[in-house]
Amino acid sequence: MYRDGYDNPLTTGSARAAELYAEASGVMLAGESGMIPAFEAVTREDAGFALGWVGLARAHHAFGLGAGALAALERAEALTDGLTAREASHINAFALLLRGQGPQAYRAIREHVDTWPRDALVAQTCSSVFGLIGFSGQPGREAEILAFTAGLMPHYGDDWWMTSQYAFALCETGNIEKADQMIDRALAQRPRNAHGVHVRSHIWYEAGATEEGLNYLNTWLQDYENDGIMYSHLYWHAALWSLAQGDTQAMWDRVDAAVSPASGSTSPAINILTDTASILHRATLAGVAVDAERWKGVSAFARQAFPATGNAFIDVHAALAHAMAGDNAALEQIITRPAGPAADLVPDLAAGYRAMAAEDWSSAAGSMMRAMADLARIGGSRAQRDMVEQSLLTCLVKAGRAQEARDIASLRRPLLAESIAA
Template sequence: MLRDNYGNETSVASQAALDQYDIGIRLFLGANFGATAAFQSSIDLDSGFALGHVALARALMMSGQMPQAKAAINRAQDLSLKLNTRQRQHIECFALLFSGQPHKARALVKRHVQDYPRDALVAQLCSNVFGLIGFSGEVGREAELLAYTSALLPHYGDDWWMMSMHALSLCETGQIAASSILMDKSLALNARNANAAHFKSHAQYEAGETAAGRSYLTSWLTDYDDRAVLHGHLSWHAALWALHESDEIAMWSAIDSGVGPGAAKGLPINVLTDTAAILYRAELAGVSVAPERWAELSDYARRFFPETGQSFADLHAALAHAMAGNGDHLAHISDTAKGFAGDLVRPVACAWRAIARQDWGTALTELVQVMGSTERLGGSRAQRDLLELTYANVLLKLGQTAEALRSLTTRRPVLAHAPPLAAFHS
């Protein structure tokens, strides 16, 4: 039986099909464009290659092609009966994910990697802040992610992908220096690993290295395909760096070319959350945002997330609806919020409504219900700074300047030395 590049025995008819699969895995783990085509080539060479169909399903999912992805995972399940335990379980992990059972998928992935730690395509399901651990909605999920990648790291040796995954875990638990060292080692092995470039930006953000972060990312993005899954989100980072350096022209350029609806080619969840976050953080910093931008984003949220259930998306959809004045859609979120952190989405949605009305007292009452457990909402610390800055701004509007500064100093000290809030300087 042939083995893939991670040493896993794989039921495939030819080395040529396996070679295409390995190319696809490298592209996928590096968040580079082209994985879908490589996986398709693999199954074109061997239509009975079950794991090739799984990989194709995952790549199609990450490009938003869900009907085709579900067809591919169904084909893999049809081919699974004669496979060994590792491959059958590999398929089952993805089948649970595609059938809308994230808790069962997460539990099976964690059991699976205990026996098959180098089954990288399965292992990545629980890695990253956007994985099954990151979107668990549980308190302590950052520590759980660190424990997960810590257990896997020794099995991977000098593997650029796992280094970058563990480096993010270190970053999100405050170990910035260690994260940066490991991230640079990962990038030295594969400079075009978009995950590592992404996480390096997070480490630089956490360290307050605005100028260096902006310079690095601007250069790195030059050769990154705008069809790749992280292009839009990395453009968000670029826009955020520009905002922090008061470069409005560059900020709007990044938004209009790579972040917002009609520009970004990534997943709808990234388009929605990144656009809402940068628009409101711009407003907090004193930048004028045209009402038409909020109206466009509200329409986008209504089109792609008409019902609640993905709490991180719902949080940002509520913001878009509030800023656009679409009260009915905002009320729908606050009334029906469900999903991994629906209990937190409801008060945040009410806070957005109050903020839009400049009812700062009500906004504070709603926000205090969630500020102790914002990690449950998902996303990175940098992304959740949307709430940290919103909370501080509400305190400022109520004349509680000392409390606003205390909140940032104790919760997000990286922002406290020069808070990107216009209200601090008014």
């Protein structure tokens, strides 16, 4: 039998289809440009190759293109003849995931990975902060991703993808030095690996290496096309560093070109909403004037892209946007009808943003404080959750409690302590 890039047998009679599948899988694992066309090429080469259709379904799903994902998935599910046990399990796992059956998908995927640890496309669903563990809402999710990736490492040798995922988990649990070594190894093998470049950006963020990170991203992004799945998010990282440098014009240039709803970005809606709300708020906290129209734009985008609650990370950013745009009805819906595994944290954080918009700093601090002990459960990265951390610190300072803000920052996020005025 022909095999994929990780030695897993494939049920296709076409050597070319197997080769294209290995290439497309690499593009997906690297977050490189051309993910959907890469899997379309596999299905054109062999329309009877089930995993080619699953890959195409997953590529559509990653960009939030539900109809394309389900159509491709159904093609895969109709191809049952001669499948290996791994392929049948692979199709089942993605069918559960793509049909929104998260808990069942998670169980199926963990069992699948225990049996076939080198099925990288399946393992990928649990390996990063936006994955099934990342958005599980469970306490200790950062440690769980570290355990998951560390457990897979012995199966992958020096593989660039696995090493970059392990590096991210190390970064998010505070082991910056080891993360730094790992990501260098990964990027040396595949320098255009956008997910690896993303991990590299997080490591520099955690290290406070603003200039180094910005210089690197400025160069690297010149050759990254806007259909790459990390496009908007990597521009957000660059915009954040421009803000840290006080280069407001460069920050707005990046936001307007690649991050905001008005940029026309085709990146996943979760990135467009959360990264735009985040940079607008962090700019405000840094003393930059933000036009009310910008908030109205992101609030409207949130209502349209995420009409129902269900993911705390999304819902907290949407609540912030609605609060700052003055859309009280949308904000109240999030506060009164939270949903999803970290729903218990959403009302306090959303009410905190409602109080911030009203400049009721003590009330805002009180609300946010109630959610801080378990903040990581909302999901996303440490760098992204710094938006909430910084919100609390600002509220405390404005409420005349600067020493409390410094004490909290030094315990929770020393990186942010220097942003607190003396």
